[in-house]
Amino acid sequence: MVLNKIQEMRCMEDEVLKKISSLGINGIKRIELKRTFGINCENILENLIEKQQVFIGKKGNAYFVWTKENYLLKSSQDEPKIKKIQNNITKLIHAKSKITNHMHDVQNTINVLHQINPNIDFKIEFDKCLTESSTSIGWMPFSQIRKKICESKQISSDHFYTLASELVEKHRENYEISSGGKEGIMTRGLVHGFVRNV
Amino acid sequence: MYAYELETNPYPSSPTPTEKDARILGGKRHKEAKSAILECIKELSQKVSGRDSNGGDFRVITLIQDVGSGKTHLALHIRNLQSRHNTVCTFLDLSTISPKTMPSLYNAIVKGFEDEFFVQLRTKLLEYIRDRAEQGDNSAKKALDYTFIDRLSGVTIRQEVDDIISGKKGVSVENLKKFLIQRFNHYESTIITSVITNSFDSITNLEELLGRLTAISKLTQRFLGKIILYEIDEFDGNHESIEFVKAIINAHIPASVVLLISTPSGYAEIQSMNASVFDRLEKANYKIDLAGSNSVDELSEIVLEYIKYNDKQGKFKQQAQDDLAEKIRVLYDEFPDFRSVRSIINILYHAIEKSQELNLSKIDEFAIDETIKHTYPGLKVRGSVMDVPISDFIKIRRNCNNEDVGLQLKKAVANLVNFAHEMGNIGKLEKQNQPLDIIYQDPYGSKIGVAVVMNQNHSKNFEEISNVSKSSALVDKLVILTNTNLPSSNSATIVNIDKSKMIDLIYFDSKYTSHKIKTSDNEKAQMLAKTVSII
Numbered sequence: 001m002v003l004n005k006i007q008e009m010r011c012m013e014d015e016v017l018k019k020i021s022s023l024g025i026n027g028i029k030r031i032e033l034k035r036t037f038g039i040n041c042e043n044i045l046e047n048l049i050e051k052q053q054v055f056i057g058k059k060g061n062a063y064f065v066w067t068k069e070n071y072l073l074k075s076s077q078d079e080p081k082i083k084k085i086q087n088n089i090t091k092l093i094h095a096k097s098k099i100t101n102h103m104h105d106v107q108n109t110i111n112v113l114h115q116i117n118p119n120i121d122f123k124i125e126f127d128k129c130l131t132e133s134s135t136s137i138g139w140m141p142f143s144q145i146r147k148k149i150c151e152s153k154q155i156s157s158d159h160f161y162t163l164a165s166e167l168v169e170k171h172r173e174n175y176e177i178s179s180g181g182k183e184g185i186m187t188r189g190l191v192h193g194f195v196r197n198v
Numbered sequence: 199m200y201a202y203e204l205e206t207n208p209y210p211s212s213p214t215p216t217e218k219d220a221r222i223l224g225g226k227r228h229k230e231a232k233s234a235i236l237e238c239i240k241e242l243s244q245k246v247s248g249r250d251s252n253g254g255d256f257r258v259i260t261l262i263q264d265v266g267s268g269k270t271h272l273a274l275h276i277r278n279l280q281s282r283h284n285t286v287c288t289f290l291d292l293s294t295i296s297p298k299t300m301p302s303l304y305n306a307i308v309k310g311f312e313d314e315f316f317v318q319l320r321t322k323l324l325e326y327i328r329d330r331a332e333q334g335d336n337s338a339k340k341a342l343d344y345t346f347i348d349r350l351s352g353v354t355i356r357q358e359v360d361d362i363i364s365g366k367k368g369v370s371v372e373n374l375k376k377f378l379i380q381r382f383n384h385y386e387s388t389i390i391t392s393v394i395t396n397s398f399d400s401i402t403n404l405e406e407l408l409g410r411l412t413a414i415s416k417l418t419q420r421f422l423g424k425i426i427l428y429e430i431d432e433f434d435g436n437h438e439s440i441e442f443v444k445a446i447i448n449a450h451i452p453a454s455v456v457l458l459i460s461t462p463s464g465y466a467e468i469q470s471m472n473a474s475v476f477d478r479l480e481k482a483n484y485k486i487d488l489a490g491s492n493s494v495d496e497l498s499e500i501v502l503e504y505i506k507y508n509d510k511q512g513k514f515k516q517q518a519q520d521d522l523a524e525k526i527r528v529l530y531d532e533f534p535d536f537r538s539v540r541s542i543i544n545i546l547y548h549a550i551e552k553s554q555e556l557n558l559s560k561i562d563e564f565a566i567d568e569t570i571k572h573t574y575p576g577l578k579v580r581g582s583v584m585d586v587p588i589s590d591f592i593k594i595r596r597n598c599n600n601e602d603v604g605l606q607l608k609k610a611v612a613n614l615v616n617f618a619h620e621m622g623n624i625g626k627l628e629k630q631n632q633p634l635d636i637i638y639q640d641p642y643g644s645k646i647g648v649a650v651v652m653n654q655n656h657s658k659n660f661e662e663i664s665n666v667s668k669s670s671a672l673v674d675k676l677v678i679l680t681n682t683n684l685p686s687s688n689s690a691t692i693v694n695i696d697k698s699k700m701i702d703l704i705y706f707d708s709k710y711t712s713h714k715i716k717t718s719d720n721e722k723a724q725m726l727a728k729t730v731s732i733i
Contacts, residue, residue, distance in 0.1 A: 137462070137465065139262070176490070178461060178463065181466070194466070198489050
């Protein structure tokens with residue numbers, strides 16, 4: 001029984017909203033709504049006002065009702081200040097959309113770059129480890145860097161040394177390696193277990 | 199006559215440097231390191247000048263770098279300079295001492311001094327005793343064994359001392375000890391006696407070792423006005439070595455500089471073996487950094503320095519220097535084996551010998567090729583499918599940055615396609631259709647288009663690749679060969695042409711156009727065609 005009543009009210013609410021909307025920016029007289037939908041219409045209107053779906057304003061001596069969109073449109077036509085604010089808001093929305101597009105472009109470029117050179121991330125991480133933990137003379141065992149990077153990037157030890165070898169070979173002027181240690185890069189048939197930035 | 203009109207081979211052939219080799223020091227980094235060490239010596243020398251030294255007049259220098267980077271060479275070079283810098287130097291190679299007991303370490307330190315040092319110190323000490331004797335000190339006269347009879351027979355104290363200095367006469371050891379004990383402490387007396395009698399007895403414990411080293415330093419400063427540089431090479435995690443160095447540092451041997459030479463690996467061993475010694479090393483007064491000692495510029499400078507030093511007639515002109523430096527660069531870039539001072543010097547030694555054998559006026563590509571073939575028989579150009587000889591490799595590589603390399607490669611790829619066609623690996627060739635350089639059919643009848651996009655400017659490559667990709671509709675498969683590192687897309691297979699592939703292609707092309715492709719080359723050329731996705 002209660003459910004039926006609620007359902008009935010919802011149907012009526014939709015109809016009232018439809019009626020208000022149909023009259024566009026002219027709006028509809030409140031009294032006319034009462035005439036059309038009866039005494040229950042007042043409760044429905046209160047509900048819609050609370051949900052900010054409709055707005056009530058005075059035009060001449062009578063009270064009129066508008067939907068939210070039409071009310072804004074009407075106000076912007078009547079009030080130049082509101083029109084200006086609305087224009088600015090539109091511009092802001094456009095600007096935001098442009099920024100979002102740019103961000104997507106940048107992200108795409110980064111993705112492409114990463115696709116082209118997957119070592120970019122590795123180099124950053126590698127350099128960070130090297131700077132953070134080296135001794136006063138700058139040398140650091142590869143094993144320590146390997147532990148950190150394998151943990152953070154979830155890569156295997158073999159993969160780490162493949163990337164490290166490529167990195168050191170590609171940027172020979174930036175890194176120095178030294179023989180010794182239990183693990184490292186193989187060069188000249190020797191394990192080079194130490195590295196530093198030059 | 200050797201290359202560059204040199205009378206001898208300027209490069210050393212021994213695997214580790216000798217003092218003679220170390221007279222030459224090349225390379226900016228090595229020279230900077232030398233200046234830093236000399237600066238430390240000079241500072242201490244000035245500080246103790248004109249006064250008695252104490253424990254505060256002690257310095258520690260560390261020199262940590264990879265094997266074969268020239269650390270020992272630098273240490274020996276500094277040792278050669280000692281007379282010019284108010285320094286006496288002893289060189290101690292810890293790797294040559296076993297077991298590393300206190301007596302053996304002490305003996306090695308004493309042997310590490312030049313004989314000339316003890317001669318000078320002995321003379322000064324005897325002159326000191328002579329002066330005391332001439333002033334009427336009877337115990338000094340007794341020490342010199344100068345007797346009443348000597349005086350009666352007209353022999354002066356000076357003559358007596360001159361005879362002792364020249365070795366004609368000896369001192370009275372017993373009386374010498376009695377004389378010394380009144381004026382010097384126990385260790386100083388022992389050292390003076392040892393120096394004057396040319397006989398160093400052994401020590402038994404660490405305390406004695408430190409006492410005697412302190413005595414040598416103090417006597418050297420007092421009588422010769424010099425400080426002592428202790429060069430300790432091959433310092434690593436060995437327990438005895440660490441204990442010895444720790445003692446030396448803690449003893450603050452006056453008027454002394456300790457130069458500790460190690461590798462990063464040795465340094466890490468010390469760190470794990472003994473935290474307190476490691477901490478002392480971390481706080482060394484000077485940390486000599488040979489960073490970049492194995493860089494190509496440094497190696498080139500070192501290599502050139504040897505020739506310049508031996509080029510007495512100034513025949514080694516700038517052009518010849520640049521030419522040799524260019525070859526060093528190629529060797530360095532392409533062969534990790536030659537990326538240390540020791541290895542590059544070794545190859546140059548052999549290259550000079552080879553050029554003399556071949557009667558060449560300079561080290562050319564052929565000499566290097568021959569040298570590598572004989573000295574490093576297993577060495578190949580990295581990534582080369584065609585087994586390009588090193589001499590050709592050096593020649594081709596020199597031109598790889600030229601603007602017209604793109605045209606050369608287009609021709610090379612066209613010839614490689616022709617070759618693949620002749621070998622029956624691909625079907626018939628079709629008429630060229632711009633912007634594609636070659637169009638042919640694969641064995642299954644699919645149409646393959648190949649474009650070579652090679653520019654120094656990568657933006658230009660991006661643009662060209664984008665244009666070429668539009669032609670993918672003309673063929674069933676599009677292959678783009680480029681020097682820009684790009685992933686393949688749906689429309690095209692991108693093959694990255696790195697320097698070694700570039701050289702392989704140009705080498706193939708020269709052989710193909712001069713009809714020098716042998717049967718043994720067929721397989722290699724087919725492999726090359728596969729690596730560039732032609733077959």
